[in-house]
Amino acid sequence: MPRLDAFDLAQRLGRQAEAVCRHYLSNGRRQGSYWLVGNVRNTPGRSMFVRLKDSTKGRAGKWMDAQSNEHGDLLDVIRESLGLIDFADVAEEARSFLSLPHPEPEPPPRRSRAGPAPSGSVEAARRLFVMGLPITGTTAEAYLRTRGITALHGTDALRFHPRCYYQPEHGPTETWPALLARVTDLDGHQTGTHRTWLAPDGSGKAPVDTQRKAMGDINGHGVRFGIGSEVQTASEGIETMLSVRSALPDLPAVAALSAAHLGALLLPDTLRRLYVARDNGEAGEAMAAMLAARAEAAGIEAVVLVPTLGDFNDDLRAFGVEGLRAALRAQLLPQDVARFMRLAA
Numbered sequence: 001m002p003r004l005d006a007f008d009l010a011q012r013l014g015r016q017a018e019a020v021c022r023h024y025l026s027n028g029r030r031q032g033s034y035w036l037v038g039n040v041r042n043t044p045g046r047s048m049f050v051r052l053k054d055s056t057k058g059r060a061g062k063w064m065d066a067q068s069n070e071h072g073d074l075l076d077v078i079r080e081s082l083g084l085i086d087f088a089d090v091a092e093e094a095r096s097f098l099s100l101p102h103p104e105p106e107p108p109p110r111r112s113r114a115g116p117a118p119s120g121s122v123e124a125a126r127r128l129f130v131m132g133l134p135i136t137g138t139t140a141e142a143y144l145r146t147r148g149i150t151a152l153h154g155t156d157a158l159r160f161h162p163r164c165y166y167q168p169e170h171g172p173t174e175t176w177p178a179l180l181a182r183v184t185d186l187d188g189h190q191t192g193t194h195r196t197w198l199a200p201d202g203s204g205k206a207p208v209d210t211q212r213k214a215m216g217d218i219n220g221h222g223v224r225f226g227i228g229s230e231v232q233t234a235s236e237g238i239e240t241m242l243s244v245r246s247a248l249p250d251l252p253a254v255a256a257l258s259a260a261h262l263g264a265l266l267l268p269d270t271l272r273r274l275y276v277a278r279d280n281g282e283a284g285e286a287m288a289a290m291l292a293a294r295a296e297a298a299g300i301e302a303v304v305l306v307p308t309l310g311d312f313n314d315d316l317r318a319f320g321v322e323g324l325r326a327a328l329r330a331q332l333l334p335q336d337v338a339r340f341m342r343l344a345a
Contacts, residue, residue, distance in 0.1 A: 124215060238255045
């Protein structure tokens with residue numbers, strides 16, 4: 001790969017430095033003109049800083065780890081955070097990222113002027129998600145691990161709230177730990193937040209009547225994992241989609257949050273092939289078939305993935321990652337086996 005090509009990619013990534021950091025260094029946060037994180041492999045912490053804007057001290061995208069003395073550019077961030085080895089793979093990933101729309105980050109609410117957002121509104125949903133913490137080391141991570149989900153790469157759409165309000169049908173408002181999920185539209189704008197209330201030790205969901213609830217506008221939208229491309233998969237639930245990604249970590253995905261919302265999911269114009277990871281049962285089958293039919297009508301090839309048990313999380317817990325991978329391998333098109341299962345082939 002010519003050196004000029006690498007230089008050009010690094011420059012272009014630098015012009016979207018904050019978007020790059022939010023995606024590949026999701027365990028960090030912005031502070032002033034820098035993105036702070038533990039290290040280039042996306043460990044939580046503050047020893048590494050990435051410059052987000054050009055200045056007299058250097059160009060946007062340059063970074064340094066004060067603890068290890070490592071330094072580099074955003075191509076290095078992509079390589080190290082994803083564990084890539086060949087530069088060709090790094091360059092392909094960078095070009096894929098740069099081909100997507102990345103809107104300017106929304107500014108945080110100005111507390112001195114902003115009043116309370118209407119309950120259940122898009123703004124209330126956005127504010128709640130901003131209050132969340134990265135899930136690493138939290139009750140939310142412990143909960144996902146009880147579901148057999150240990151591959152948590154690319155999960156910046158998930159956060160944890162230690163005391164999220166829950167309003168029972170009768171009685172006073174309660175607070176429970178919650179897994180928060182950011183719902184976005186096709187342009188990446190947040191339209192809602194989904195909450196899963198959890199037991200304090202992460203051993204399961206909270207003992208409440210309604211354990212999951214969304215706020216904002218989720219119709220047609222979803223919780224997105226990975227960088228979208230011409231091939232992606234869609235499912236109902238978050239745990240279902242994270243289970244599929246345990247076996248297919250490179251396949252971009254979106255969780256629609258319910259069977260009805262799966263049937264209504266909006267599809268990007270760039271999509272050429274859609275895998276629908278359905279749940280078994282009457283509603284799951286019907287809505288997966290509806291989405292597949294809509295995709296085919298739009299000129300998108302649709303393939304429905306069918307679990308052995310109730311859903312793909314049941315399969316993951318029963319058969320393990322390798323068992324799930326083998327079952328999915330038999331259902332993928334050959335070209336996608338080579339593309340998305342190359343590490344396990």
